[in-house]
Amino acid sequence: QWEDAEIMVLLQVMYTDLDFIAAFNIEPAVLQHFLFEVYRRYNNIPFHNFKHCFCVTQMMYGLIWLTDLKSKMDSEDLLIMLTSAVCHDLDHAGYNNAYQINARTELALRYNDISPLENHHCAIAFEILEKTESNIFRNLSMNQYKRIREGIIKCILATDMTRHNEILNKFKSILTAFDFTNKEHREVLMMILIKVSDISNEARPMEVAEPWLDCLLQEFYNQ
Numbered sequence: 014q015w016e017d018a019e020i021m022v023l024l025q026v027m028y029t030d031l032d033f034i035a036a037f038n039i040e041p042a043v044l045q046h047f048l049f050e051v052y053r054r055y056n057n058i059p060f061h062n063f064k065h066c067f068c069v070t071q072m073m074y075g076l077i078w079l080t081d082l083k084s085k086m087d088s089e090d091l092l093i094m095l096t097s098a099v100c101h102d103l104d105h106a107g108y109n110n111a112y113q114i115n116a117r118t119e120l121a122l123r124y125n126d127i128s129p130l131e132n133h134h135c136a137i138a139f140e141i142l143e144k145t146e147s148n149i150f151r152n153l154s155m156n157q158y159k160r161i162r163e164g165i166i167k168c169i170l171a172t173d174m175t176r177h178n179e180i181l182n183k184f185k186s187i188l189t190a191f192d193f194t195n196k197e198h199r200e201v202l203m204m205i206l207i208k209v210s211d212i213s214n215e216a217r218p219m220e221v222a223e224p225w226l227d228c229l230l231q232e233f234y235n236q
């Protein structure tokens with residue numbers, strides 16, 4: 014029921030609430046610019062649109078608080094998770110990877126059939142971040158930027174559902190001995206959390222979940 018402008022404010026509040034503004038010296042005007050660019054680069058299609066971006070990000074935000082991740086992971090990891098959610102479907106045109114590959118589209122050719130969409134979403138994210146006025150990471154150190162870029166790439170590429178079993182099995186294999194001080198463990202957890210958020214519509218109340226399913230089916234039919 015929210016207007017796009019209101020959604021942008023809500024996203025801004027999530028960055029503020031998680032203390033990213035203070036921790037990473039993000040100027041409010043830059044954050045607003047970034048979120049507006051993100052909004053502009055989601056397409057007006059039935060499912061993979063700006064509202065889907067919001068739902069996934071809101072779920073990620075909720076999960077971070079619900080599981081008290083702030084006490085277990087550092088702010089860099091949390092920034093990676095929230096920003097990956099915001100950017101994970103940028104410039105989705107409504108045609109899935111199977112379509113891209115079968116139709117030998119520009120994206121499939123560019124990325125050699127390897128997660129063409131997810132590679133594209135991620136590339137658009139860093140295109141937005143290349144512009145100084147929308148670079149929310151512009152006050153980070155070189156090392157911080159490097160780590161955050163690496164994390165966002167891992168998270169967005171993990172949303173390719175053809176990698177579902179690979180990622181889930183990895184998570185299951187570390188679960189019994191999960192250790193927050195282990196970088197690899199944290200990375201798998203971050204991948205799982207973005208995957209959970211990405212397909213979390215069905216966990217919402219029926220009156221929310223059902224229209225989203227209709228949107229997804231409509232996008233499939235259009236393809």
Ligand SMILES: Nc1nc2c(ncn2[C@@H]2O[C@@H]3COP(=O)(O)O[C@H]3[C@H]2O)c(=O)[nH]1
Pocket residue numbers: 172174211212213214215225226229
């Ligand atoms: N059946 C069903 N599939 C979903 C739902 N939400 C997301 N998906 C699928 O999960 C996929 C996750 O990655 P994509 O965004 O590419 O495409 C998504 C859909 O194909 C849902 O509510 N129901």
Ligand SMILES: [Zn+2]
Pocket residue numbers: 065069101102211
């Ligand atoms: Zn998505």
